[in-house]
Amino acid sequence: MASKALLFLLATLLQLASEVSSNEKEKRIEMKYVKVPEPATPIPVKAPPHPAPAPPVKSPSPPYKPPTPAPAPPTTTPPYKPPSPPLPPVKTRKDCIPLCGERCKLHSRTNLCMRACITCCDRCKCVPPGTYGNREMCGKCYTDMKTHNNKPKCP
Template sequence: MAFKALLLLLLATFLLVSTTVASNEVGVKTEIKYAAPVPVKAPIPAPPVKPPTTPVPPYKAPTPAPPTKGPTPYKPPTKAPTPPYKPPTKAPTPPYKPPAPAPPTKAPTPPYKPPAPAPPTKAPTPPFKPPAPAPPTKAPTPPYKPPTPAPAPPVKAPTPPYMPPTPPTKAPTPAPAPPTKAPTPPYKPPVPTPPVKPPTTPAPPYKPPSPPLPPVRTKKDCIPLCGQRCKLHSRTNLCLRACMTCCDRCKCVPPGTYGNREMCGKCYTDMRTHRNKHKCP
């Protein structure tokens, strides 16, 4: 509504301006009675939108809590009254009666046993005493006898001239036999040891030289070579992309479907992925 009223006001002012300009150009002084502009009614404001009011629940007074019972007073346990002590009653003892004397009984006399003869007692041996040395006895002096005249000495034969004792003759000891030596063996010159030969490794079997790799000049030449290289790969598309990249950079694709990377040089073998794995198949 407000937009329409504004549009009408603009149209009215435009018409007023255009008519005044036209009347000035013609020069005719005419009194123009302008129509009173239609009073624009102010737009009626829309009633304010009230948010939906939730009904306030009626106030409920809180229910009074049940009265709590105070702690019950402690009652000590009552003990039953102990009965009065009664001393134990003893039965009356009967009057003492002395025992009747038993008739004397004679034990049977044991048979006579002669006393065993006592073992002979040995007198204690006196300690050994060495015999006392007897005093030296003097032989009785013989009675004196007058000396008898000595008889004439017998005539001795002339003693033979002194001869020195001859030493006992010993049997001649046999001369020790000279030790027999075994005949010396004839001299043999030492046998020269054969020269040590280093272990010879068996020569590897002859491999014919591999055919020269097909020349790679453009990227189009890599397509058939990579197709042959990746035909047995489990992920053919991934292998083809890596092979095309390596072929384009190194200008070489190894023969066969596996291995032989060294035939394309370090460019092909040293190319790695981000995980440090071989990039070229």
């Protein structure tokens, strides 16, 4: 008999618990679908009886045009410089001295330049024009001559 009472009490407790849980679910569902009231319509504002006069309209100004650039001055080409006259032919070592003097006059070590230039002139029978560069005008002999340190010999 005690077991029947205990069984009855347990069944009642189970039924009560299920009703409570189902009520909570219904409340959640009901709260989920609550209607939101619509906002009130705005009250129209009355316009003033007489409109204010509009400001005077100015005629549109012409569109901005940037100033036209000044024409570029005509490019001038440098005056034509004719090639230097060919050097006199070198026949002897004595012919090399004035040519090498002209070639080495601006060198920082004039005597060293003169000695190398006279040697190159005597072997290749040519001295390039000007004080620097133009070595290719005397050909492979002048450009390919090297010192013991494998540096170009001829100035």
